[in-house]
Amino acid sequence: MNAPTDNIPLKLTSFSHGGGCGCKIAPGVLAEILKKSSGFPVPPQLLVGIETADDAAVYKLNDEQALIATTDFFMPIVDDPYDFGRIAATNAISDVYAMGGTPIMALALVGMPIDKLPLDTIGKIIQGGESICAEAGIPIAGGHTIDSVEPIYGLVVMGLIHPSKIKRNADARAGDKLILGKPLGVGVLSAALKKGKLDDAGYAAMIENTTKLNKPGKALSELAGVHALTDVTGFGLLGHLLELARGAGLEARLDMGSIPLLPGVQELAEQGCVTGASGRNWAGYGHDVSLAAQITPVQQMLLTDPQTSGGLLVACAPDTVDEVLALFAREGFASAAVIGEMAPGKAGVSVA
Structure with missing residues (x-):
C-alpha cells in the first residue's frame, strides 16, 4: 500500500x-x-x-x-x-x-x-x-x-x-455512594463514527469528553471521605466497578436510571452501533453481575461499553457527596452524578 x-x-x-x-x-x-x-x-x-x-x-x-x-x-x-x-x-x-x-x-x-x-x-x-x-x-x-x-x-x-493520600480502587466501604465523573458512551460513538452514522455534534461531544483531563482526582485525594477512586476505561463501567467491589469484598449496587450518557448514545446503540469489546467484556465478567429483569440488552451493552479516556469513579461517604459533586462542577464536569452505592454482600455488581 x-x-x-x-x-x-x-x-x-x-x-x-x-x-x-x-x-x-x-x-x-x-x-x-x-x-x-x-x-x-x-x-x-x-x-x-x-x-x-x-x-x-x-x-x-x-x-x-x-x-x-x-x-x-x-x-x-x-x-x-x-x-x-x-x-x-x-x-x-x-x-x-x-x-x-x-x-x-x-x-x-x-x-x-x-x-x-x-x-x-x-x-x-x-x-x-x-x-x-x-x-x-x-x-x-x-x-x-x-x-x-x-x-x-x-x-x-x-x-x-x-x-x-493515595486513593486505591480497593478501599471502598459499606454505605459509600458511587459517583461517576463523565457520561458513558464513547465506545458507541466510536462505532457510529466507523459506520458513518456520527454527526458533527456527536463527534464534538466525543472529543470534548475524551480530551477532558480528570484533574479533580488530585483534589479528591485531599478528602478523607473519599475512600476509593479509579477511572472507567476499556472494561466499561461494570468492569471497573467490579474491581472496586472485589477489592473491598462488597456488593456495588447501580441505579441504571441515574447513569449519565453522552448525547445520542442511547439511540445509536439501539441502531446497532456497538463495539466488539462490549460483548467481550460481558463474556469476561458477566457471571459476577446481577441484572434486574427490566434491564434491556441495550442497557447491558452500555454498561460494558469500553470508555476511552473515561471518567473518574468515586466511592465516598454519604456526607461527602455534596463536596465531591461541587468539586467536579468547579472543574467543569457538569454531568457528574451519584449512580449507586456499596453494600454488604457477595463481591459483585447488581443493577436495577
Missing part, C-alpha cells in the same frame, strides 16, 4: 483492528494470562502493585513523597491525527489522577507504519499529545519510537503523591 495521495482522505481508523481502549485484551483472557504469571519479591516501598488491578503503581520515595508510574497506549479511535494524539495523552495521564496524584513528566510511546502514513500526519499525532501534556503542566521528556504495522500512540506518565 502506498502513502495516501492528497485527493484521497486518510482514515487513521482504517489502519487499526480496534480503536482506543476497545483494544484492551478481553478481561477473561487477561485474567488467565496473569494467573499464569510467576510471583516475584515485592519490596516494602511498593505501596500499590498489580494485586488489585489498580490504575498505576506507587512506590514510596520517602515519608513525604511517593512516585506514581503508569503507561497507556492504543490504536486510533478517530481519523483526525491531532485529536487522536490528544485523546491518547488524556487517557494516559488519567491514571495518575485516578490515584489522587499530580503528574510531573511523560515519555512518548510511538509506533507508526512509516511507509504508509505521511510524516506530517505522524507529527500531528505527536503534537496533539504535546498539547494535552502542556494543559496538564508536564513535559514530554523523551520516549521511544518503532516502525509498526498499526499506528500506536500513548505515554508513560509519572506523578507524585503523599503516601498517606
